[in-house]
Amino acid sequence: AQSVSQHNHHVILSEAASLELGCNYSYGGTVNLFWYVQYPGQHLQLLLKYFSGDPLVKGIKGFEAEFIKSKFSFNLRKPSVQWSDTAEYFCAVNAGYSSASKIIFGSGTRLSIRP
Amino acid sequence: GAVVSQHPSRVICKSGTSVKIECRSLDFQATTMFWYRQFPKQSLMLMATSNEGSKATYEQGVEKDKFLINHASLTLSTLTVTSAHPEDSSFYICSASSGGVGELFFGEGSRLTVL
Numbered sequence: 429a430q431s432v433s434q435h436n437h438h439v440i441l442s443e444a445a446s447l448e449l450g451c452n453y454s455y456g457g458t459v460n461l462f463w464y465v466q467y468p469g470q471h472l473q474l475l476l477k478y479f480s481g482d483p484l485v486k487g488i489k490g491f492e493a494e495f496i497k498s499k500f501s502f503n504l505r506k507p508s509v510q511w512s513d514t515a516e517y518f519c520a521v522n523a524g525y526s527s528a529s530k531i532i533f534g535s536g537t538r539l540s541i542r543p
Numbered sequence: 544g545a546v547v548s549q550h551p552s553r554v555i556c557k558s559g560t561s562v563k564i565e566c567r568s569l570d571f572q573a574t575t576m577f578w579y580r581q582f583p584k585q586s587l588m589l590m591a592t593s594n595e596g597s598k599a600t601y602e603q604g605v606e607k608d609k610f611l612i613n614h615a616s617l618t619l620s621t622l623t624v625t626s627a628h629p630e631d632s633s634f635y636i637c638s639a640s641s642g643g644v645g646e647l648f649f650g651e652g653s654r655l656t657v658l
Binding site: 462471472473474477518530531532533534535536538 | 647
């Protein structure tokens, strides 16, 4: 069965600091990987996704993530965070090739940015 | 972008009653919808996968007779919590796929409180 681990439950940074949120998954086959973000009081929305090709994926709002197959990891990074990045971040994985393939979420990392 | 709407956003009910939550895709047809449950400060737990015109597929440990899912059309899925009890109090979130692999669009969520 697939599973996703996010190591940091709560990360507190100052504005302009660099960010890296860890994500590891367990699944032996080909996977699709995602980072979703949930801003306070809003829906979950997609930050970025990896299906194949270049393992360094760029998403919205300056975020990027790197897929390292040998480490089963898909860490999220941003060189310089802003106060508006305060949110809950979820790593997710699915192992299918159709729209019916379910997505499994990690436990989430709450990011708090100090102004 | 694609919009998914859930209704009601909040519902309070007495123990033993049933509650129905609707999930609609407003500007696209969703062949597959997913129902998640989110406990405070925890991740989204997939409850079931709902396919239009067929029975839902429930995750292990989710009681299908307790959480009735109906996906009668390409734009509407409903989750009915039958004979609700206080332990069913939670945040229920639906998501829908427009056909693209892995990218989900999320509803606003419905907070159920069972007294």
